[in-house]
Amino acid sequence: MAVDYxxxxxxxxxxLAVGWWGMRRAKSKSDFLVAGRRLGPVLYxxxxxxxxxxxxxxxxxxxxxxxxxxxxAWLVFTIGFGLLALSLFFSxxxxxxxxxxxxxxLDLRYGGSSSVIxxxxxxxxxxxxAVTSTIAYATIFDVIFGLDRTLAIMLGGGIVIAYSTLGxxxxxxxxxxxxxxxxxxxxxxxxxxxxxxxxxxIDGMREQLPDEYFSPMNIxxxxxxxxVLIYSFGMLIGQDIWQRVFTARSDTVARNGGAVAGVYCxxxxxxGAVIGTSAKALFPKLDSPDAAFATIVGEALPIGVKGLVLxxxxxxxxxxSSGALIACATVANNDIWKRLRRTPAKPESSAGxxxxxxxxxxxxxxxxxxxxxxxxxxxxxxxxxxxxxVEALTVAYNxxxxxxxxxILGGLVWKRGTAHGALGAVAAGGATVVAMMAWKxxxxxxxxxxxxxxxxxxxxxxxxxxxxTDPAVLAEWRARLAGEGHTDAGPGVGASGEGSGGADGxxxxxxxxxxxxxxxx
Numbered sequence: 001m002a003v004d005y006x007x008x009x010x011x012x013x014x015x016l017a018v019g020w021w022g023m024r025r026a027k028s029k030s031d032f033l034v035a036g037r038r039l040g041p042v043l044y045x046x047x048x049x050x051x052x053x054x055x056x057x058x059x060x061x062x063x064x065x066x067x068x069x070x071x072x073a074w075l076v077f078t079i080g081f082g083l084l085a086l087s088l089f090f091s092x093x094x095x096x097x098x099x100x101x102x103x104x105x106l107d108l109r110y111g112g113s114s115s116v117i118x119x120x121x122x123x124x125x126x127x128x129x130a131v132t133s134t135i136a137y138a139t140i141f142d143v144i145f146g147l148d149r150t151l152a153i154m155l156g157g158g159i160v161i162a163y164s165t166l167g168x169x170x171x172x173x174x175x176x177x178x179x180x181x182x183x184x185x186x187x188x189x190x191x192x193x194x195x196x197x198x199x200x201x202i203d204g205m206r207e208q209l210p211d212e213y214f215s216p217m218n219i220x221x222x223x224x225x226x227x228v229l230i231y232s233f234g235m236l237i238g239q240d241i242w243q244r245v246f247t248a249r250s251d252t253v254a255r256n257g258g259a260v261a262g263v264y265c266x267x268x269x270x271x272g273a274v275i276g277t278s279a280k281a282l283f284p285k286l287d288s289p290d291a292a293f294a295t296i297v298g299e300a301l302p303i304g305v306k307g308l309v310l311x312x313x314x315x316x317x318x319x320x321s322s323g324a325l326i327a328c329a330t331v332a333n334n335d336i337w338k339r340l341r342r343t344p345a346k347p348e349s350s351a352g353x354x355x356x357x358x359x360x361x362x363x364x365x366x367x368x369x370x371x372x373x374x375x376x377x378x379x380x381x382x383x384x385x386x387x388x389x390v391e392a393l394t395v396a397y398n399x400x401x402x403x404x405x406x407x408i409l410g411g412l413v414w415k416r417g418t419a420h421g422a423l424g425a426v427a428a429g430g431a432t433v434v435a436m437m438a439w440k441x442x443x444x445x446x447x448x449x450x451x452x453x454x455x456x457x458x459x460x461x462x463x464x465x466x467x468x469t470d471p472a473v474l475a476e477w478r479a480r481l482a483g484e485g486h487t488d489a490g491p492g493v494g495a496s497g498e499g500s501g502g503a504d505g506x507x508x509x510x511x512x513x514x515x516x517x518x519x520x521x
């Protein structure tokens with residue numbers, strides 16, 4: 001095990017070193033929160049795949065494969081479908097807005113001041129997402145080092161807080177790229193073929209397992225439908241995902257790079273389900289499906305490889321945890337704290353970033369850095385106190401999708417939607433979700449079904465009953481979608497979608513002309 005320990009320790013130290021190096025690039029608010037909006041296709045695709053594929057997709061995906069067979073891939077499939085839909089149909093539009101948060105997009109579209117209300121919902125979601133990711137450290141570090149649960153959470157959470165606080169999105173981007181490589185090698189290139197080989201190949205698994213383990217819908221049609229509502233739609237509107245879209249240097253990068261990441265998710269989904277099915281053939285009587293990943297890694301892999309695969313699991317958890325943490329801090333600072341204090345956002349320079357000196361550039365970075373530190377400490381404390389991860393994550397996604405999906409997508413595709421309709425939809429959807437969870441139980445499917453229905457009906461009815469949105473507001477919105485306008489978040493680039501140079505060394509400054517959806521809604 002000494003070799004495996006060494007691999008893990010080198011990996012953790014490497015994450016801290018990359019975070020320290022990324023600190024040198026975080027000179028402005030734009031650098032710190034959205035990596036200067038200049039990621040090229042390689043970094044963008046890798047980091048987007050890293051953030052959406054976390055511990056639930058890796059450890060949980062293998063567990064579903066253990067429990068249901070190949071149909072266990074559906075959870076991660078729906079994540080991939082959501083990312084593909086976001087990338088192909090919406091990413092070009094939202095990338096041009098040049099905002100920092102989803103709530104700022106709502107304010108721009110509806111001409112209101114919804115940031116505090118929608119920000120509170122989004123903050124709750126990102127906080128719980130960060131908490132559930134942080135709790136996963138306990139399982140992984142217990143397998144690796146046999147650490148106490150509290151110590152494991154503090155160690156894993158402390159490392160993520162450290163590199164996230166140092167360099168913000170630049171550090172997170174660089175560490176996520178490293179984590180993407182480790183995860184791809186560990187899970188796809190090592191664990192998958194070894195697990196299948198140990199289980200006797202597909203034919204060997206078919207001989208040992210019931211036929212339903214190879215049925216595409218063994219997990220249940222209703223379960224798949226619920227996954228689509230929660231996870232596919234959640235991918236469309238989550239702050240953690242949108243904040244990555246904001247890092248793209250052009251429309252083309254956001255669309256094509258995101259599509260590549262979505263396809264990668266589909267491959268990862270199949271791999272997790274096959275690994276879980278192999279574990280069922282090898283170890284048919286485990287106490288819990290969630291133990292399948294740790295068991296097959298511990299029992300089936302040779303020394304050295306085991307350490308790399310465990311580092312891959314750690315990578316999956318860290319990438320989601322860091323992305324959720326910076327999203328949580330960004331929303332808390334920009335959508336809640338500054339709004340309550342009525343502090344206006346500082347404008348960006350013509351290049352799309354604030355000056356590192358003067359105009360409060362360093363103060364903006366310092367303030368956001370402080371919020372990451374405070375939110376990180378809160379996440380670790382809640383993670384230590386909380387035990388039921390599934391219920392916490394379900395509450396977060398139900399509130400996010402039930403409250404914000406309709407006003408966000410409605411604002412993008414329906415010009416008749418109004419600010420009152422949006423606020424009514426948030427209130428009606430959120431209240432219905434909470435009421436149904438209290439009545440039917442947190443894990444009941446009815447919460448998201450009725451929450452979405454109430455939100456949609458309220459949005460349409462209130463919008464049609466009231467005055468249309470001010471034409472000047474819609475004109476500004478269309479200009480922003482075309483990449484021409486300015487907001488407090490800072491001016492965007494021109495309509496061509498050009499950015500400031502590729503961060504991954506894939507080409508010179510500037511991108512191709514934007515070819516996304518038309519500006520009109």
